[in-house]
Amino acid sequence: MDAPIRKVCVIGAGTMGAGIAAQVANAGVPVLLLDIVPSQGADRDAIAKGAVAKMLKTEPAPFMSKAAAKLVETGNIEDHLDRVAECDWIVEAVIERLDVKQALYARIETLMRPGTAVSSNTSTIPLANLVDGRSDTFKRGFLITHFFNPPRYMRLVEVVTAPDTAPEIGDRVSDFTDRALGKRVVRAKDSPGFIANRIGTYWLAVAINSAMDLGLDIEVADQIGGRPMGVPKTGIFGLVDLVGVDLMPLLSKSLASTLPAGDAYFDTIRPMALVDRMIAEGFTGRKGKGGFYRLEKGADGQRTKLAIDLATGEYRPQRKPAPLPKAAEMDLAALIAMPGASGAYAWSVLGAVLSYAASLLGTIADDIVAIDDAMKLGYNWKYGPFELLDRLGGRQFADRLRAEGRLVPPILETLGDRRFYQIEDGRRRYLTAAGDYAEVVRPNGVLLLEDVKLAAEPLLRNGSAALWDVGDGVACLEFTSKMNALDEQVIQLIQKAIPLVQSRMKALVIYNEGSNFSAGANLGLAMFAVNIAAWGEVERLIASGQAAFKALKYAPFPVVAAPAGMALGGGCEICLHADAIQAHAETYMGLVETGVGLVPGWGGNGEMLDRFASAPGMPKGPMPALGRAFETISTAQVSKSAAKARELMFMRPADRITMNRDRLLADAKSRALALADGYLPPEKPVFRLAGESGRTGIAGAVRDFRAKGIATPYDEVVAERLAFILTGGEADLVDVVSEDALLKLEREAFMSSVRDGRTQARIEHMLDTGRPLRN
Template identity: 75%
Template sequence: MSEAVKKVCVIGAGVMGAGIAAQVANAGVPVLLLDIVPKDATDRDAVAKGAVAKMLKTEPAPFMSAAAARLVETGNIDDHLDRVAECDWIVEAIVERLDIKQALYARLEQLKRPGTAVSSNTSTIPLGHLVEGRSEQFRRDFLITHFFNPPRYMRLVEIVRGEHTDVAVAEKVEAFVDRFTGKRIVRAKDTPGFIANRIGTYWLAVAVNAALDQGLTVEEADQIGGRPMGVPKTGIFGLIDLVGIDLMPLLSKSLSATLPAGDPYFATVRDLPLVDRMIAEGYTGRKGKGGFYRLDKRPDGSRAKLAIDLASGDYRPEQKPAALPPAAEKDLAALVTVPGKVGDYAWTILGQVLSYAAMLVGEAADDVVAIDDAMKLGYNWKFGPFELIDRLGPGKLAERLRAEGRAVPAILETAGERSFYRVEGGVRQFLGRDGAYHNVPRAEGVLLLEDVKRRSAPVATSASAALWDVGDGVLCLEFTAKMNALDGEVAALIEQAVALVPGRFKALVIYNEGSNFSAGANLGLALFAVKAGAWGEVEKLVAAGQRAFKALKYAPFPVVSAPSGLALGGGCEVLLHSDAVQAHAESYVGLVECGVGLVPGWGGHGELLDRLAKLPTMPKGPMPAVMKAFELISTAQVSKSAAQAKEMGFLRASDGVTMNRDRLLADAKARALALVDGYQPPEPPVYRLPGESGRVGIAGAVADFHRKRVATDYDVVVAGRLAEVLTGGEADLVDVVSEEQLLALERAAFLESARDERTHARVESMLMTGKPLRN
């Protein structure tokens, strides 16, 4: 049904409205963005235009490409509201005031086409209140679509249907939100705060109050209430700094005005003079002068991290708390029983927040899956509340609540000693309110490797990779090392896969469900070999990688790579050797080896040159593609989206982009199967490269950057090695350079770089600090 949404109107060009408009445009769908006419303005569309201009300068970027920004038309609600008749979905994202929203709806009711969906991005106002006084048709066309900020990057959308909402209208919007804006939908009930913000606001209030009451430092609170509970590395106070301290009183006021009497949230509401003072003085978090943490500039230009003293309100140097007991790091049951402040604080958070989440099953959501998904996707929790309860033990949680004289939520009574999740017959199931287990639902067309792995054994494995049968004759290669780093084990399994597919399978998909597709070669392993003087092993690794990647390229069957997150260095080279790429929209692609003093070693030079030369915008001749490749590789440029990776040349124009991460494997599998009939591997390329004259030109540009101190001394050396490969070594303009010759040049340049102690220093810095060394 998503085809029916061909144009969207977003009313309200604030942070949320503009961000929603940008994400719709990122999907290639035209958007009309409207806002008020500013007072005394010469340009009546200035508010909406200004929002687009601001987004083009914002980091992280709301737009995935400059082309997406051009799909946003701007206007104002006085002159252009009648244009909602052109649109198939109208998103209202204006100020959270019921009277202003209702006045807008009254106007929309007269202008929109029947069947055109209208949704509000409200996070606090019940749907029933919003549609009071509206016609029956308007009520049928209305629902709530609550996006999370920033709309491009947060994967959650809570959708609330009203009692009058037309199912077909809701399904049309849900299909578009899923497939085009790339969100996982959680259906919430029409209750205050819906799911994520209701639990999330309560969680933060409980955690802040307990830290103050129990005399913890912000660092201690973030340590205890952070990673052991699967909370993002920011921890409690770091997260509040990230979202904005000034939002705390606003959310508190909103929920206090709408929650039913007796809700446990009211027990958390109190005056917080420290927070009031911080807001008044501009310490609103990362968007302000600082927050619970702040960076203080030293006289030498470096920065020191400070933390606020919760008792005095004064800033002091950040203090690293004492390490938690090892068992408490991973075992929640151990964490809450640690004597003293660690166990007390952990139990205060978990006891109150998990029981509150359990209380909301049936009230805010139909089942535990919706609540878990809302918190994982909306607040980046690693585990949802009921997954945490399983780790703590449902029976133990209920027992401790009873012992303290506190109410035990009905769903905990239903569970008894049983877990909320189990795997039965290879299928993950959840415990329902009826006391029975039900299959965890998957949206139609979603294929997840985690589900495949529950019901089957791998076809083959190595220490760093695995092969899985994902059905319909498609084999999937999964990287499994830390950061999905690539090594000799991966290369060996690639060659095994190439031998396995013919006769047993039709195609190969390279995919995994880690946060990143691959951060590149295993630098730690390579550095260890170099330090040990095991040059033979380093040479074997480079040769094995080249052999394996070329085996992918020339395999007698289609190979489709499906990246998400980082695809750097060797990870990028995997994409470059694939017949097609089906990339998640949030794919960040680049050949970054020069940052650590190396050059690409697994065939990346030739494959990138080939792609760049075929770009319709690339001027003819040997030098333009070489210069562009040199620019991309020498400066370690990384795309900020799959769309930008196409513009840069890392992906082909014909490569696919999947907006919803959950649909990536299914899309890649379909792409691979579509290539099977009549498949022929590519012919080996030949290159006409500029030789010595090209190297002279590149050297001149690098020297200029060195004089301007943009390039360091060692940058000049690395650039020279890179230029040697890209220009064809001893080749002349009239010579043809074969793929094998280019691979030989690449191996030589890589090994020369690997022997250089300045490279070792760069690699060590990257492994220790995550930052490149400028030597």
């Protein structure tokens, strides 16, 4: 790789440009954000400044921390465009007008340093049109980097290069986008809409048209075209509400202006009086007054969910469709074989969209892997088009197209009776356009557990966890239960894993590839034990969990936790016991037990006390660390990023962050191996805690919160139990409290909480509604 990217300039401070700038800053890289000079007002940088200020208030937040926002410099293109010479990569994200973009490039070309990368975030305009009239030197540094909105959270970036683009420029930008910005780069060809929007826009148009033609309720269309097809729970109409109803005509117009004559997309274009009226009246989706779905607040303050009737255009109460047959939920062939409008709708969508995607192989991308990845990452499909064809059966799909007199895409003729993907010698292979198979190759530095599993059997396994050999003497502990909840089987596997790793391996990584690292202890099982008054079983589970987590902490080998997504409750506690944390940037970590009337029960209290006591700059004495730990745990604070987890002290200053989730396991493994050389377990901490005087101070603060209505009566009780642990119980200020003594206090407080009917009411309410009960 040639010169690194040390500073970036983003031109265009709209939603996309500002979001890209924020993600560059999240990566710790300085970024210059420029926009036009406003027509009114004295501040010529007001538009860019306003974009940063707005992002600091936006939820979900574009910035991973407020510190990141300080890396964004703002300016305008009249006074500061010459500063592009400071930057190694210039990202253009201005209005989707070819003339505006070309005029900007003409100015940039005279100001930038030789060898600087310049890219456009266009979603529809071909690269060849963008650089028309520019010099060969400019063309060598130019490419398209199409981010998806919101740039922080959407993992796809489509990269398009031209024959004129210098390979080292494309590689430099792609590598930075991958490693620093955390995106999976998919190489697309220079065709209208590239990959994801070309197929995705067609898919949404087909799905909406078919629902109207078949007279379906939108709830039924979303039921059929949602989870059974691997589409997010929003379904089709819910997804349009999410991205914006007003965006659909704009995408349609843009695509139609650049697509070749005869493209199947033109068959989907029709007058949409209903959509036009919705947009005119402000029903543009979730960002507006509602869309195909909306909430209506009645005179009594209650909210009613409404859905639009496609036939009349009027809103009515949302209806819950009758459940689909179990086979149709699990099997695509059964779904399209359903009688009546339901099966017809499923086939109308899948038949059209999958054949369209297959017909574009070679036009929008060179291989099926790129197409599948783009749809999974850009539209959150669980399966890409070719993976869906494997689930349906490619031969059966082609036969039905043929029987209906429809064209069969060449790749389906090539496929025959085979599958698009196959496993051979423990490696995943895909069908090429030439008809042979090639290995799915990961970028250097990417290690996925899903690949490890293709070639190996677990070292240990039970119903909730597994232990894998990920190479070089490193084992990986994987949670496999629903939501990766922690239960007795996870604890049992930890207890078996420790001696195995000690005898055969160098280190252990705790990692999985679920949507969330762990949602914490299995509350459903806990509530079952409570309902049958199996108090001994509950206490045994708490004690065994404490013992297992401490055994990990003091094991004779390093343990690295690699969380991503939610790491809550027990999921947070197991991370706190690791020697190091290598977290994905999007890690949401916290001790949330007080929300259901409990206290952390697997050692989290002592670990947080120890973290705060040893934090750089923490004042001496027991009260400062106690105050911070109490505040963090009692208010069930959850980090909104790994950077925020570091600020909250769930992560230590030396713990590290991986931006790209595909690289998390490899980074954690590398960290574990680095720690293994000369490794010694940590010494057991001893605590000098605040005793009764500390509890008195905490109790006064909690009473004030209750008087202000911030804390509920039962919050006060839970806070008292937590304070009893953190202040050392009956210990005096001069006494030293051991880690084991603190764990005993923790167990006793947990059991007092779980026996309390008010805690039980909170747990039941959480299980039933997913929301905390404020009793």
